[in-house]
Amino acid sequence: MVHITRKPVVAVLKETAQGERRVALVPADIGKLSQYDIVVEAGAGLNAGFIDDDYTTAGGRISTRAEAIAGADLVLSVRAPDFAGFVPGKVLISLGGRDTAVTEAAAKAQILHLGMERLPRITRAQSMDVLSSQASIAGYAAVLEGARYLDTLLPMMTTAAGIVRPAKMIALGAGVAGLQALATARRLGAVTYGFDVREAAREQVESLGAEFVFPDVPDAKAEGTGGYAAAQSDDQQARLRRALTASLSRTNLIITSAQIPGRAAPILIDDETIAAMTPGTVIVDMAAETGGNVTITQPDEVVRHGRVTVLGPTNLPSAAPTDSSRLYSGNMRTLLTHLCKDGALNLTAGDEILDALAGGQAMPARAAA
The missing domain is CATH 3.40.50.720 (NAD(P)-binding Rossmann-like Domain)
Structure with a gap:
């Protein structure tokens, strides 16, 4: 297991799917994720009513899409993006877990896709349930x-x-x-x-x-x-x-x-x-x-x-992109908190929630501290 002597970096991408106005993380949740370094693609929250200054005030950093992806340990999106700019081994958390095209594209790009539709229906995962929210x-x-x-x-x-x-x-x-x-x-x-x-x-x-x-x-x-x-x-x-x-x-x-x-x-x-x-x-x-x-x-x-x-x-x-983003973000915040405890980002197999999200994909044995 590799230990990284820095905070794990989370990148929040701007949505590119036609008609998609939500954003994966809202400014209010950044301050509740102090265990992470949050990088937000410029303009990511505009369609949901959140400007870049809202994110920087909350403690996030604004960056270009390419820079955000390149430096991220975890990439967040609402809809699964195309994988241009992703290098093998990147980890994406988004919807699309039941989309065959997304699954095949992630496998071809050697991306670990944690599909939120695969979340198990168990009590401790209820607050992460994006589908319900x-x-x-x-x-x-x-x-x-x-x-x-x-x-x-x-x-x-x-x-x-x-x-x-x-x-x-x-x-x-x-x-x-x-x-x-x-x-x-x-x-x-x-x-x-x-x-x-x-x-x-x-x-x-x-x-x-x-x-x-x-x-x-x-x-x-x-x-x-x-x-x-x-x-x-x-x-x-x-x-x-x-x-x-x-x-x-x-x-x-x-x-x-x-x-x-x-x-x-x-x-x-x-x-x-x-x-x-x-x-x-x-x-x-x-x-x-x-x-x-x-x-x-x-x-x-x-x-x-x-x-x-x-x-x-x-x-x-x-x-209703503002409120739907707030709910989606709340689900993401709970999941991110689950994945990073005591400063360590845990993406190893054996966790019931993580294994379900991965849907059988091989996970990197690594942690960040």
Whole structure:
């Protein structure tokens, strides 16, 4: 094991993916990471509302991208960047852990990529859970995005000219994003419903004032491990779609967020269901990046099928980049604290969290002090 007689250096990169407005570390967290030397690429936080002076005031150093990468022990990013300027042996922490293209590019460049999607679902890793923190933002943003395309209002209104009845909203998938969507829609005055193949989700849905919808379909429940839903057969999915059609045909706004790690998103809404929907219905398909829960979803496009509108946003957290960056940064801060204890950066195998993030990649046996 190699010991480096200096503080380990963390580089925070400016995002280059189109439409990505978040930043991996915010100024407020720099002062809480005194065990590290933090170097920030110039302009990294601008799109999230943080200027370079904010970072220097907090104790960070501003640098060019090339210099930041060259001197870093750990490189932080929200989305996995291209690996131009990375030398073999560099360590990147970012999203992209389930992206085959990222995995292959990292292997080719001999980069150790710690993919945040691989974080284990264990108690001591909860405060590092980027997927959950970002899903909360996404669920909120999905309702606002859907409301923009609705022909009707979400809340009930009583006016001298007449009464506007409240819209009906349903969340298909009651994970973090779906639950946040339900909470947001209810605050905006909609009548809310929630569906999930996990019976355990019933109590969570009802705690938010929504009605839990579960059609009477044999073998429809699919409890998986780690809080996720289990995969269903094509026949099970087809029977479930037919059973859900009646509920969806009476709904104005539908938020879908059903996903299964490592697999294409299950189809919850097909052409037959869409044909039965109320004119003006809006669907926000939050699973667009993994194939979509709707047959006609197109990533980052608005698809109109008759008078039904289907939105396929793939980066809803960037709709609120300041707060989503703060949450992402909080997750990163906790992870960085875990990796560097008593002044030593530990990237050796054997730690449950680190091994999961690495996903089977070989890790350098080294420490920094």
